[in-house]
Structure formats: C-alpha cells, structure tokens
Amino acid sequence: METEAETRRDIRPEPRVDTGAESQTVRLAGRLDPRGSWTADACSIGRALDVVGNRSALLLLREAFYGTTRFDDFATRVGISEPSAAARLRQLVAEGLLEREPYQEAGQRTRMQYRLTEKGSDLFPALVALMQWGDRWLAPGGSPVTLSHQGCGQPVHAELRCGAGHQPPVGELELSVGPGARRKGGSATS
Amino acid sequence: METEAETRRDIRPEPRVDTGAESQTVRLAGRLDPRGSWTADACSIGRALDVVGNRSALLLLREAFYGTTRFDDFATRVGISEPSAAARLRQLVAEGLLEREPYQEAGQRTRMQYRLTEKGSDLFPALVALMQWGDRWLAPGGSPVTLSHQGCGQPVHAELRCGAGHQPPVGELELSVGPGARRKGGSATS
DNA sequence: CAGATGACTTAGGGCAACACAAGTCAGATA
DNA sequence: TATCTGACTTGTGTTGCCCTAAGTCATCTG
Numbered sequence: 001m002e003t004e005a006e007t008r009r010d011i012r013p014e015p016r017v018d019t020g021a022e023s024q025t026v027r028l029a030g031r032l033d034p035r036g037s038w039t040a041d042a043c044s045i046g047r048a049l050d051v052v053g054n055r056s057a058l059l060l061l062r063e064a065f066y067g068t069t070r071f072d073d074f075a076t077r078v079g080i081s082e083p084s085a086a087a088r089l090r091q092l093v094a095e096g097l098l099e100r101e102p103y104q105e106a107g108q109r110t111r112m113q114y115r116l117t118e119k120g121s122d123l124f125p126a127l128v129a130l131m132q133w134g135d136r137w138l139a140p141g142g143s144p145v146t147l148s149h150q151g152c153g154q155p156v157h158a159e160l161r162c163g164a165g166h167q168p169p170v171g172e173l174e175l176s177v178g179p180g181a182r183r184k185g186g187s188a189t190s
Numbered sequence: 191m192e193t194e195a196e197t198r199r200d201i202r203p204e205p206r207v208d209t210g211a212e213s214q215t216v217r218l219a220g221r222l223d224p225r226g227s228w229t230a231d232a233c234s235i236g237r238a239l240d241v242v243g244n245r246s247a248l249l250l251l252r253e254a255f256y257g258t259t260r261f262d263d264f265a266t267r268v269g270i271s272e273p274s275a276a277a278r279l280r281q282l283v284a285e286g287l288l289e290r291e292p293y294q295e296a297g298q299r300t301r302m303q304y305r306l307t308e309k310g311s312d313l314f315p316a317l318v319a320l321m322q323w324g325d326r327w328l329a330p331g332g333s334p335v336t337l338s339h340q341g342c343g344q345p346v347h348a349e350l351r352c353g354a355g356h357q358p359p360v361g362e363l364e365l366s367v368g369p370g371a372r373r374k375g376g377s378a379t380s
Numbered sequence: 381c382a383g384a385t386g387a388c389t390t391a392g393g394g395c396a397a398c399a400c401a402a403g404t405c406a407g408a409t410a
Numbered sequence: 411t412a413t414c415t416g417a418c419t420t421g422t423g424t425t426g427c428c429c430t431a432a433g434t435c436a437t438c439t440g
Contacts, residue, residue, distance in 0.1 A: 024311040025257045027340055035256055040267065042334045044324025045252055045317060046245070051328070054427070055236070055243045062235055065360065066225050067215045071387050077230065081429055086388060088427095109437045111386065119327050121214040124360050125348050126319035127235060133316055134234025135370070137309050138241070142369035144232045150217055150364040154353030158315050161351075163344030170255065170314050174340040178333035180325070244397070261417050271399055276418060278397090299407045301416065 023171035030176050042182065051095050052123065056080050056088045061120060062127060064098060069113040089114060097123070129158035213361035221367050232372065241285050242313065246270050246278045251310060252317060254288060259303035279304060287313070319348035 052058055059078045068074055075085035092098045097120035102110045135143040147156040161167050218225055242248055249268045258264055265275035282288045287310035292300045325333040337346040351357050
C-alpha cells in the first residue's frame with residue numbers, strides 16, 4: 001500500500017502477519033490494493049451464484065451434460081422431487097441455460113425436451129473443476145467417474161492457464177480492475 | 191446403445207432425436223452407457239456441493255483468496271450478517287478448507303485469523319471458472335476484475351485440457367468409470 | 381374406452397440459510 | 411476504572427429449497 005493508496009481514506013491496516021502462507025493469496029493490484037477500499041457488489045462469482053448457486057441447479061446441468069433431456073429422467077437421476085425439478089428447470093430455462101422444446105418420436109405424441117444452450121454448456125469447465133476437487137478431497141477410493149478426450153484417450157482436467165501458456169499457482173496471480181468496473185467512488189467490484 | 195447394452199435390463203430408449211445439438215453432450219462409455227442403468231449417488235460434484243454448495247461459502251472463500259483473514263472483514267466484505275459469517279466460517283474450518291489460528295500483532299492482544307488450507311486453495315480453479323462464466327454471461331460491461339499472471343502479465347483463465355495438451359470441446363469428451371466406482375450392481379456413480 | 385405414460389401442478393409442511401437487533405467477553409487503551 | 415474493539419453468540423422472524431402425497435390433462439396403447 002505504498003504507490004497509490006494515498007488517494008484513499010479510512011482503511012485500517014491489514015494484518016499481514018507473515019506466517020508464510022501468503023502464497024495461497026492473490027495479489028491485489030492498483031485501485032484494488034487495500035482490499036478495504038472497495039466492495040465486491042458486482043462480483044461475477046456472486047452473480048453466477050445467483051443463477052446456479054444451489055445444489056439442484058448444478059446437478060440438473062450435470063445431467064444435461066450426460067445427455068438427459070426429459071423431465072422425469074432429470075428428477076429421478078438427480079434424485080430430487082418432481083416439484084423441485086419443475087421449479088429449477090423452469091428457472092434454468094428462464095435464465096437461458098437450457099431450452100425447452102417439443103419433439104416428436106415416430107408414432108409418439110409430442111413431448112418436451114430440455115437442451116443445453118451455449119450459455120449453459122459454457123458452464124462445463126466450472127462443473128469439471130468442482131468434480132475434480134470433489135474427486136481429490138472427498139472421494140475416498142478415487143474418482144467414481146473420469147473424463148477423457150475421446151480419440152486421443154487422455155484424461156481431461158480443469159486448470160488455470162495464462163496467455164503465455166503457464167499454469168500459475170495462486171501465489172503468482174494478480175487481480176486488477178477489468179473493463180466492466182464502475183468508475184471511481186471507492187466502490188469497485190469483483 | 192448397440193455394443194454392450196444387451197447385458198443390462200429395464201431401460202427404455204433415450205430420446206436421441208437428432209437436432210444436431212448432441213455436441214453439447216458428453217459421451218458415456220462402457221458400463222455408463224445407457225444413462226438409465228446407473229445412479230450418480232456418489233457423484234463428486236454432489237459431494238463438493240454438500241461442502242460449498244451455498245452462496246456464502248464460496249463468497250467467503252473468494253475473500254480468503256483476496257487476502258481477507260479477519261472475522262469482521264469477512265462479514266462486511268462478503269456482505270453477510272455476523273451470525274451467518276460465524277456459522278459458515280465454522281463449517282469451512284470443520285471441513286478443513288480454512289484454518290482458524292490465533293495471531294498477535296505487536297502491542298496488540300491475540301486475535302484470530304482464518305487461512306486457506308491446501309484443500310481450500312485447491313478450489314480456486316472452480317471459483318475462477320465460475321467467475322469467468324459470470325463475466326461472460328452476466329456482466330454487461332465486461333469483467334469487473336481480471337486475473338493475470340504477475341510477472342508475465344498475461345491474462346489467466348480456467349480451461350479444460352487433456353493429457354496430450356488438447357482443449358477438447360464438450361462433444362469430444364467421454365465419461366467412463368473411475369477407480370473409485372463401486373463394483374457392479376447397476377449402481378455406479380458420478 | 382380403460383388404462384398407462386409423460387409432464388407437470390397444487391397443497392401442506394419441515395428445515396436450513398439468512399437478516400436484524402442486541403448481548404457477551406476478554407484484553408488493550410485512556 | 412471506563413471505554414473500545416474484535417470476535418463472537420442469542421433471540422426472533424422471513425424466505426427459499428426441498429420433501430411427500432395427490433391431483434390434472436392430453437395423448438397413445440390395448
């Protein structure tokens with residue numbers, strides 16, 4: 001908090017008691033520096049959680065990735081009741097992660113199916129990252145299921161990577177204001 | 191559902207109405223093939239969500255990555271009440287994602303700080319993946335904040351990658367049973 | 381035409397997450 | 411000794427997620 005913190009007010013000093021675990025922390029750059037100087041009220045993590053911040057939404061999406069398309073299958077495979085499945089699927093459709101469309105099989109009447117939109121399938125890396133963490137820390141005997149790249153056969157995982165191709169650990173990351181930050185006012189965002 | 195589905199029972203046919211959107215779906219391999227033949231009751235995503243499946247848990251972890259260590263700061267920066275912060279922090283400590291330890295600043299009395307454990311910081315890729323999705327789909331003006339690799343300066347993102355270095359789209363992925371799957375019985379897991 | 385689906389909805393209730401307001405308690409500072 | 415601060419806890423009420431049980435309604439099949 002030396003280079004440009006003078007322009008800001010209040011802010012008591014951060015503890016910064018060096019116990020060597022600083023490496024698990026991102027470095028805050030520029031206007032974000034003393035964490036006390038801004039609030040994360042437009043945080044994209046927060047917004048994402050407003051949409052998929054509950055258990056059943058993510059589990060329904062998991063099922064969609066596994067190819068499930070029908071209402072009853074969603075409910076039984078996720079293990080939730082029909083009323084919850086209905087509510088949650090409706091919400092996911094309203095938010096544009098799934099689309100509900102009628103389809104017809106030969107000699108069958110018209111039914112409904114739920115399909116991932118681009119917005120929905122773009123969440124896949126997050127789901128994989130979560131699965132990977134669960135595999136590592138919560139699955140005693142190892143991963144129940146694994147993902148691989150079909151054709152090349154290699155296992156697939158979620159990772160952090162920079163534009164230069166490095167895989168930086170948390171301690172080498174820097175957080176700075178992005179293009180969507182609101183200007184000035186002590187209130188940036190995350 | 192041709193090669194090895196004969197050994198399984200019940201299971202009505204999947205819709206498989208070809209509308210060309212199959213590419214947003216993972217291919218289920220081997221024992222997992224007809225999705226109706228197994229239940230995902232040991233799913234690592236589900237287990238992960240039992241631990242961090244609520245809004246405040248993930249937001250508290252976000253703060254921990256931003257360097258927050260003190261109780262009051264967690265509460266105000268995440269924007270939750272003290273009772274929730276206390277409950278959620280306690281749970282995260284109990285589950286081993288954070289550790290609570292006393293610390294002392296010169297001439298100050300002993301206080302408590304919360305720090306990420308390895309288990310906790312291993313969740314960072316999932317958080318970044320979620321943030322990235324929120325940035326893309328829910329942030330009108332672009333990302334409020336961005337991550338970069340300090341030193342090399344390049345932007346950092348979460349991605350899926352296979353052992354051969356490819357970045358496979360969802361349609362090229364295959365899901366198969368992993369080492370932690372329970373044997374036989376029509377009930378595998380995810 | 382009598383079921384059987386598939387895709388829901390309605391009713392009623394439990395529990396967990398959250399909020400606000402207020403209180404506690406230990407140690408530092410004035 | 412009186413007050414302040416940090417880190418909580420207690421009390422109380424609301425909202426939301428989820429459940430079970432029981433309809434509904436439009437086809438399709440026997």
